[in-house]
Amino acid sequence: MIIGYLIAFVVVIIDIISKVIVMNNMQLGNVIEVIPGFIKFRYVLNTGMAFSLFDNATGALFVVSFAATIGFGYLVFRYSDYLKRKTLSIALAFMLGGTIGNLIDRFLTMIGLRKGVVDFIELWIGKVNIIGNSTFNLADAFLVVGCILLIIDLLILESVKTYNREKQLKELENNGTEDNSR
Secondary structure (H helix, E strand, C coil), rough: HHHHHHHHHHHHHHHHHHHHHHHHCCCCEEEEEECCCCEEEEEECCCCCCCCCCCCCHHHHHHHHHHHHHHHHHHHHHCCCCCCCCCHHHHHHHHHHHHHHHHHHHHHHHHHCCCCCCEEEEEECCEEEEECEEEECCHHHHHHHHHHHHHHHHHHHHHHHHHHHHHHHHHHHHHHHHHHHH
């Protein structure tokens, strides 16, 4: 549990530092091609959420982000056992940290210290933005990676564990049957 909160804290710090670097070194709207044809930094302020949905709904999105933070915080507390389920623990911690990172931006927007969530990363293949002309930040990236890890843990790793348990049970049953037939 403590490791999960520590990972989430590191995610928040990385997100904050990245946003401060962008705000201090880029003009709003400016573009820096980091890896030509693949990664661009474009400093924008987003008052909505992913893909600019719910634009100018900062208050409502703050409430949703706050509720998600409480939910992920509980899940880290309840289900994060790093020694037994590393993938699940990291997934939940990434999701908690990413949610807190954007929650901070939304709060700063609500109290007038910012004009939106700081977004700056764009992924391209040549001249095509592969995420639907969308710009995101590291908090968003950690949220997505956390979701992917959660899917991997719940669908793949748990399926493998279940298969192995069932296989062991069948082997035990077969061994018991062989012993009784002697």
